[in-house]
Amino acid sequence: MLINLDFALFHWINELANHLAFLNGTMRFLAQYTPYLFGVALLLYWFTFKMPHRMMVLEAVITVCIGFTISWCLGHLFYRDRPFVGHSVIQLIHHDPNASFPSNHALGAFALTAILWLHHQKYRVLWIVLAVLIAISRVWTGVHYPSDILVGALIGAGCAVGVHKFIRSRKLPGIFIQAAIIFYEKWEQKLGIKPVEQTRTKMTQSTSSVQIKSRR
Numbered sequence: 001m002l003i004n005l006d007f008a009l010f011h012w013i014n015e016l017a018n019h020l021a022f023l024n025g026t027m028r029f030l031a032q033y034t035p036y037l038f039g040v041a042l043l044l045y046w047f048t049f050k051m052p053h054r055m056m057v058l059e060a061v062i063t064v065c066i067g068f069t070i071s072w073c074l075g076h077l078f079y080r081d082r083p084f085v086g087h088s089v090i091q092l093i094h095h096d097p098n099a100s101f102p103s104n105h106a107l108g109a110f111a112l113t114a115i116l117w118l119h120h121q122k123y124r125v126l127w128i129v130l131a132v133l134i135a136i137s138r139v140w141t142g143v144h145y146p147s148d149i150l151v152g153a154l155i156g157a158g159c160a161v162g163v164h165k166f167i168r169s170r171k172l173p174g175i176f177i178q179a180a181i182i183f184y185e186k187w188e189q190k191l192g193i194k195p196v197e198q199t200r201t202k203m204t205q206s207t208s209s210v211q212i213k214s215r216r
Contacts, residue, residue, distance in 0.1 A: 006147045010083060013139045013146070017090040028092050030137035034130060035105055038112045041127075052119070054181050055174070059163060060115040067107045067159040071152065075099035084142055091142035103144045103152035109134045111156030118164045 017024055042060055045053040080101040084091045109131035117124045135153060138144040167173045 002147075006145050007087070009146045010089075010139055013136065014083070014090050014142050017092060017140055017142075024092055024140075027137040027140045030133050031093055031105070031141045031143070034134050034137075035109060037130070038109060038127075041116075042112070045121075049185075051178065051181065055177055056115060056119045056121075058177050058181070059119075059167060060112055060160075063111050063115060063156075063160045063163045064108055066163065067111050067156050068104060070155055070159070071102050071104055071107055074102055074151075074155075080145075080148070082143055083145055089142040093141045093143060095143045100144055101148045101151065102155060103135070103138055103148040105138055106131075106135045106144075106149045106152035107156040109156070110153040111160045114157045114160030115164065118160065 017027070042057050046057045076099075078101055079099055082095060082097055082100045083089045084095075085097050113124070113127045113131045116127050131153075135149045138149060139146055167177070
């Protein structure tokens with residue numbers, strides 16, 4: 001029953017490639033290249049040289065690593081072919097015939113969107129819209145079923161919330177992450193990447209500020 005519903009919904013979205021063909025170029029771009037925008041955003045936040053932003057970036061990296069590990073395990077335990085392997089579909093982008101379930105693109109997009117939301121960053125609504133468009137485009141272009149997208153999105157958002165709460169509810173992980181950033185920043189100064197005046201010399205001060213923000 002659910003499998004039939006999943007395929008029916010996939011077929012309806014995928015058929016839009018015929019009915020709304022003028023959007024196919026946009027959908028190809030969304031499905032293939034838009035996820036890189038999240039990576040660019042994280043790099044921009046990192047090179048603001050601000051401790052809260054750098055902690056957010058590391059939190060995002062940890063979240064995505066955990067999410068992809070879960071995805072890899074599920075992909076092997078519940079292997080599912082891509083839609084184009086067993087059905088006649090409108091396939092707009094090339095993809096290897098590997099595991100379809102769950103969608104790593106949806107997982108990554110929603111994980112990073114959730115992290116940006118939890119840290120109250122500007123334009124977070126736009127990131128949500130972008131994540132939804134990426135999810136739709138993966139079905140539109142014929143490389144994922146809707147259930148692949150849904151489960152990937154839930155894993156990504158769930159991991160983001162779990163990691164965020166774990167770090168904020170315990171003092172030690174936050175201190176460890178900040179210590180790693182401060183150690184890294186020393187090398188930035190030696191390489192001339194980071195101005196000296198922006199160096200964090202007191203970890204306790206940054207720790208308390210992060211904890212205060214996390215309790216708001």
